[in-house]
Amino acid sequence: MKKPRVAFFDFASCEGCQLQIADLEEEILDLINIVDVVSFREVMKEHSDDYDIAIIEGSIMRPIDEGRLKEIRENAKILVALGACATIGGINKIRNQWTPSEVKKEVYGNYNLKGNDFFDVFQTKAVDEVVKVDYNIHGCPINRDEFKKVITSIAMGKNPEIPNYPVCVECKKNENICLFELGKFCLGPITRAGCNSICPTNGSPCDGCRGILKKPEVECINDILERYNLDYEEMKRRCNIYNYGKEVCK
Amino acid sequence: MKQEIKTISQNEMGIFVNKLIQNDHYEVVGVKSKGERFVFDELEDANELRLDYDVTILPPKKYFLPQYEKLMDFDLKKNFDVKTKFDNKPRIIIGVHPYDIVALTQTDRVYLDDQKDDFYKKRRENTIIIGIDIQKVSERSFSASLGTHITDTGFDLMLTNLGNKYAITIGSQKGKLLLNQNASTDEATDDEIKKIAKIHIELPSKYKKKLKVTDENELSSLLVANYENALWEERSDRCLECSSCTMVCPTCYCYDVKDEVSLNLEDGTRLRTWDGCLLRDFTKVGSGEVFRDEIKDRYRHRFFRKGNYLTQRYGFIACVGCGRCSTACLPDIADPCDVINELHSFGGKGNKDKFFLKQQIDFLEKGTIHVPRKATITRIEKLTDSETLYEIELDDKKPLGHKPGQFVELSLFGIGEAPFGISTGPSQNSKFELVVRKVGNLTSKLATLKVGDSVGIRGPLGNGFDVKSLEGKHLLFVSGGTGIIPMRSLIEYCLDKKNRDKFKYIKILYGAKRPCEVLFQKEINEWEKCLDVSCRLTVDTCSGGECWVGSVGLITTLFPKLKVERIDPKNTIAIVIGPPVMYKFVIKCLQTLGVPEKNILVSLERRMKCGVGKCGHCQINGIYVCREGPVFNYADIKGLPEAFE
Structure with missing residues (x-):
């Protein structure tokens, strides 16, 4: 069987999710045994536009990004969004609370950027707001094990199973003390699992980087905040880190 | 002592x-x-x-x-x-x-x-x-x-x-x-x-917390009386659907099984992990259907399992009062003590056996609950665009030993397992057939296999048709869509020369969506040639270019035509297998015909995962489809709200 050809692309991001893949170390040999990596800027200088699977890191911020992404989609049989910036917009969406011109003014002052496509920005979009995404590999950064799972699934011709249940499931299996009991606001109950509850296990509340699964009723949220003596504003801030613009409750 | x-x-x-x-x-x-x-x-x-x-x-x-x-x-x-x-x-x-x-x-x-x-x-x-x-x-x-x-x-x-x-x-x-x-x-x-x-x-x-109902029979009956109580919805409105309550529970034991393959695509592991009935995907089957879609129903299910379903099955309240679920539940709606005491204030006495079916089944293969037997695909025949027939033989060359209506779990390592109704009648032949519609991961992978490839088989599993009870009766088979696949195992049994004398007139009604989706046309032609057998086929729609001599319309449109034929409803057993939506309508037609409820047999589909009544996924109220079913007497399960919703 011919090995699928894989190309990595980056948009607005820290490229940390690709770094997670580069960090597979000796396992990268297994990876290149099952796929041909034809483009991966972080680890190789070669590039090819002939690929089956496009793996996209980063958010879409500019008209020129949109054009480039659409072209990639045309070339690829399978398109995978890699990491929170790509799958949900992530922290890049925090910018959406201001207009593009406000943002430019804040960063570049009165410097004249007219006519320069690199600085022509719109409101941040996740990859699936521009093109069809076949599979999401969630997280900030991604979970390497999940990346392996998705790649092996694609290579075996099956749909990868991405959890549709919240982080609490994994957190309970890990027998952590619930962070609410420790007076912290955690997004675990409504955030997609698959990270093996890495943040709560290490004492940090979940920031929702794998996307919000459910909008609870307002009364439910209020009950919880009251029960654990937590602050609504703090909750809002936490939700906005990765999920700006998403309603957190009904 | x-x-x-x-x-x-x-x-x-x-x-x-x-x-x-x-x-x-x-x-x-x-x-x-x-x-x-x-x-x-x-x-x-x-x-x-x-x-x-x-x-x-x-x-x-x-x-x-x-x-x-x-x-x-x-x-x-x-x-x-x-x-x-x-x-x-x-x-x-x-x-x-x-x-x-x-x-x-x-x-x-x-x-x-x-x-x-x-x-x-x-x-x-x-x-x-x-x-x-x-x-x-x-x-x-x-x-x-x-x-x-x-x-x-x-x-x-x-x-x-x-x-x-x-x-x-x-x-x-x-x-x-x-x-x-x-x-x-x-x-x-x-x-x-x-x-x-x-x-x-x-x-x-x-203890600060005290239950007002502690007797298992009293609790069982109180729950039944309050199945439709507004409390389930009121409380579950606040549920986060995180299933923390089941994860920390000492008496919850439902599980999921997944195959994982390492990056070299060579070594793999079949893993079992805790699953929770509060999670939406818990009841999701390969075709995407979710059988307990509303959170209210999932929320209620947990309490019924603790205080009625398992209580009726095993005789104990499946809650030991540890309080872990109450501690783990953020909106604090999971506390069994609170819920039971609230129910107690409503009172009521229901028939505690209502959601449970006492039925013994014999497992042919004891103690093989996880590891499948090796089998080989001996023939592949594409029946329609989406359905393919696989003839399979166990490598030990022994007959599968199944009853009509039973199912097997088919295993492909690296992908997983899925249940399939056996499509051929019992025989001494070591080969049996499955007909598979391509819907999910396993069925897609199966489609790439060739004759000679190996698969894993667990089973036969479940409760098949009690063929003795059909003897001396007229038989009316009603199948919709892929329902004909397991139905064929019983039809073949009844039409077998050795058995044909045991049954009276046989009528077969079969409805498919479109002519190109009709399965077993060849077999149906053969069945029709048998003495005292009639077959009526219908399709929901038939586009211009398609060749079709049967009726057009839903399966229910075949029933008025039946009336004109001579029929003896009291001595007729109706066997109904089809998509979930079909049962309600067909059963109404049968009642109009005058077929008594106890003469109606159905075969239901749910997410049968373990096949031996443990993993919890295929539960319909108090019964396991994989254990007490998939074949049921309609009269026995018509009172189960989750059976024909």
């Missing part, structure tokens, strides 16, 4: 525990603190033991049904290479509270029944349980109400803190031996024995 009771000083107790820890033969776990909470964890020193704990975050269930458990390893380079390894490490668990011991004895009933789970069994056999009477009652616990605050069975040794020393009640020979070999003890005096009794008697007064 009079039990032998010893005593041991606090100091000697520490020496005893350390002796066990130093013994390499055992892994010794006990209750340790984790921040302000407690957990069962491996002990390095007796000083770590916190026998004064209130409750642990997770119950000791994790040592018998681990969060993630390898069921088997497979090697995809080789053809059907499976290895199973058991966890044989002898383990001692110190500090188990009585309610958790009771929970384990409940789980035994499920996992050590006629289809024993070998993984669980081995762990149970290799574990020594040293219990401890509760010293500090957990804030949310109501175990005294359920009588699980104390126990006189289920442990090897049971400690009771008498202040300056521990009393040790001996529960088993294993426990006695362990104690004799590793500790110096005294006989308990009469006074000390009285002191234990006093501790037991005084314990209930320390």
